[in-house]
Amino acid sequence: MRADAQRNIDTLLQTAMAVFATSGVDAPVREIAEKAGVGVGTIYRHFPQRSDLIAAVLRREIDACADAALVLAAEHEPGEALARWMLRYVDFIATKRGLAKALHSGDPAFDTLPAYFRQRLEPALRALLESAVAAGEVRADVAAEDLLGAVASLCMQAYEKGPDHAKRMVALLVDGLRYRASSAAPFSSRSAD
Amino acid sequence: MRADAQRNIDTLLQTAMAVFATSGVDAPVREIAEKAGVGVGTIYRHFPQRSDLIAAVLRREIDACADAALVLAAEHEPGEALARWMLRYVDFIATKRGLAKALHSGDPAFDTLPAYFRQRLEPALRALLESAVAAGEVRADVAAEDLLGAVASLCMQAYEKGPDHAKRMVALLVDGLRYRASSAAPFSSRSAD
DNA sequence: ATATTAAGCGGAACGTTATTCCGTTTATAC
DNA sequence: GTATAAACGGAATAACGTTCCGCTTAATAT
Numbered sequence: 263m264r265a266d267a268q269r270n271i272d273t274l275l276q277t278a279m280a281v282f283a284t285s286g287v288d289a290p291v292r293e294i295a296e297k298a299g300v301g302v303g304t305i306y307r308h309f310p311q312r313s314d315l316i317a318a319v320l321r322r323e324i325d326a327c328a329d330a331a332l333v334l335a336a337e338h339e340p341g342e343a344l345a346r347w348m349l350r351y352v353d354f355i356a357t358k359r360g361l362a363k364a365l366h367s368g369d370p371a372f373d374t375l376p377a378y379f380r381q382r383l384e385p386a387l388r389a390l391l392e393s394a395v396a397a398g399e400v401r402a403d404v405a406a407e408d409l410l411g412a413v414a415s416l417c418m419q420a421y422e423k424g425p426d427h428a429k430r431m432v433a434l435l436v437d438g439l440r441y442r443a444s445s446a447a448p449f450s451s452r453s454a455d
Numbered sequence: 456m457r458a459d460a461q462r463n464i465d466t467l468l469q470t471a472m473a474v475f476a477t478s479g480v481d482a483p484v485r486e487i488a489e490k491a492g493v494g495v496g497t498i499y500r501h502f503p504q505r506s507d508l509i510a511a512v513l514r515r516e517i518d519a520c521a522d523a524a525l526v527l528a529a530e531h532e533p534g535e536a537l538a539r540w541m542l543r544y545v546d547f548i549a550t551k552r553g554l555a556k557a558l559h560s561g562d563p564a565f566d567t568l569p570a571y572f573r574q575r576l577e578p579a580l581r582a583l584l585e586s587a588v589a590a591g592e593v594r595a596d597v598a599a600e601d602l603l604g605a606v607a608s609l610c611m612q613a614y615e616k617g618p619d620h621a622k623r624m625v626a627l628l629v630d631g632l633r634y635r636a637s638s639a640a641p642f643s644s645r646s647a648d
Numbered sequence: 649a650t651a652t653t654a655a656g657c658g659g660a661a662c663g664t665t666a667t668t669c670c671g672t673t674t675a676t677a678c
Numbered sequence: 679g680t681a682t683a684a685a686c687g688g689a690a691t692a693a694c695g696t697t698c699c700g701c702t703t704a705a706t707a708t
Contacts, residue, residue, distance in 0.1 A: 264655060264704055290694065301658030302696085312695065363556045457675055460685060484666065494687035499667065 271308050273298050278319050283357040287316055287364050313371035316364065320375060324382050327354045331386035341399030344390045345436050348413065351383075352432050355417040383410055400439040409435075464501050466491050471512050476550040480509055480557050506564035509557065513568060517575050520547045524579035534592030537583045538629050541606065544576075545625050548610040576603055593632040602628075 277298035281289045291312055295302045309315040330350050334343040365372050388406040395402045416431045470491035474482045484505055488495045502508035523543050527536040558565050581599040588595045605628065610621045 266704070267656060270656085291696085292694080295658095303658055303698085304656075306696065307656070310696095363559070366556075457684060459675070463685085483664085485664095488687095495667080496669085496687055497685075500685070503667090505666065 267308070270298075270300055270304055274300065274305060274308065274315070275319055275322055278315055279323065282316070282319060286359040287361055291315075311369075311371060313364070313369045317371045317375060320361075321378060323354060324379055327351060328382040328386040331390055335390060335393065339399070340390070340393040340397040341440065344394045344400065344439075345433075347387070347390055348432050348436055349429060351387075351410075351413060352417060352428055355414055356428060380407070380410075394439075399443055401442040404439060460501070463491075463493055463497055467493065467498060467501065467508070468512055468515055471508055472516065475509070475512060479552045480554055484508075504562075504564060506557070506562045510564045510568060513554075514571060516547060517572055520544060521575040521579040524583055528583060528586065532592070533583070533586040533590040534633065537587045537593065537632075538626075540580070540583055541625055541629055542622060544580075544603075544606060545610060545621055548607055549621060573600070573603075587632075592636055594635045597632060 274294070278294050281294050281297060285293070291302055291305055294315075295305050298305075305315065309318060327350060331343075331347050334347050334350070337343070338346060365375065384406050387410060391400070391404070391406055391409070394400040412435065413432055416435070417428045467487070471487050474487050474490060478486070484495055484498055487508075488498055491498075498508065502511060520543060524536075524540050527540050527543070530536070531539060558568065577599050580603060584593070584597070584599055584602070587593040606625055609624045609628070
């Protein structure tokens with residue numbers, strides 16, 4: 263691959279992420295091209311459909327969120343790392359204005375995203391969770407996938423209620439995790455998908 | 456108001472309802488104008504925005520569904536009237552492909568619709584329900600608003616599962632209503648909004 | 649260093665949509 | 679019947695996603 267092509271792809275993903283965060287995923291392709299300093303043709307060369315660009319941005323954001331878990335785990339105590347990553351995850355979800363609708367639009371470009379989401383984020387959270395449990399800082403009876411789903415729901419519900427509401431609810435959840443730390447009850451709460 | 460204007464509005468609402476039912480609410484305005492035998496200008500004279508037409512069609516359908524309750528109550532025994540109206544309500548919900556997304560789009564034309572929905576349908580169902588309860592044909596411990604919500608959820612959930620699934624689930628619900636008729640337990644199950 | 653070339657680029661052009669505008673038609677009041 | 683204001687139709691406009699193609703340039707061979 264030519265160097266300028268790779269450079270443009272990187273610039274585009276960065277620019278598109280910023281534009282999607284402020285204007286939502288319905289932002290015009292022209293606007294992204296303009297802000298990135300490229301022609302629309304360049305976008306369509308690398309992302310044949312508008313939805314391909316959205317999916318690529320999302321995958322990159324999912325990766326970044328998953329990678330953040332490693333960094334936080336290295337820099338903080340297990341419980342603190344877990345708490346910080348939860349807020350990081352809320353930031354990730356919070357900027358996804360209008361994405362839920364796009365996901366359900368039936369566009370095949372989004373077909374593999376839910377699986378990718380789980381594939382990347384579930385192990386990341388599970389690792390944080392297990393460390394915190396091993397350190398006796400949080401209780402052992404909550405599954406990573408349930409936590410991911412619960413927080414996503416909270417963020418969606420809290421969407422109209424302001425930006426802080428979600429963080430407060432999630433903080434509450436994390437406090438709940440800490441409440442019965444080391445209670446060693448081998449009861450795994452599995453529920454939603 | 457001029458007679459032709461009123462005639463066109465009626466024709467438009469009818470045509471739009473049919474088009475929305477088959478092509479979804481995203482059907483082009485031109486298509487509706489063509490099928491109604493009017494120019495697009497005529498549509499925009501009466502419905503300044505595309506969403507205004509959608510909202511008007513919906514209000515009309517809500518009215519028709521509510522009015523059907525009176526007719527059914529006059530023509531059938533209370534229990535039968537209730538059962539038939541429930542299926543009528545399913546028909547109403549079932550043709551609303553893609554409407555949930557439109558409702559949540561933030562378009563101000565839809566702002567008053569949820570309230571209108573409840574205002575018209577809740578009393579209609581409540582009347583049927585109370586008659587059936589008074590006649591000893593169904594149990595007394597289910598609230599009209601819960602029933603409306605439950606059926607709407609069933610229809611949305613059953614959406615991908617085929618057209619009959621919703622009706623079977625709702626029929627099951629109605630049978631459940633009949634199961635403990637006259638059990639006179641003064642327990643009002645209120646839950647979702 | 650230079651020539652070659654294919655990958656990559658920009659943006660004009662196209663197709664499809666919602667929406668506006670205005671010259672023409674027509675229902676209504678007198 | 680005539681006047682006139684309301685209503686009509688559809689061409690024009692605007693905003694979008696997407697395609698296309700002549701020009702530019704990075705990579706490579708010589």
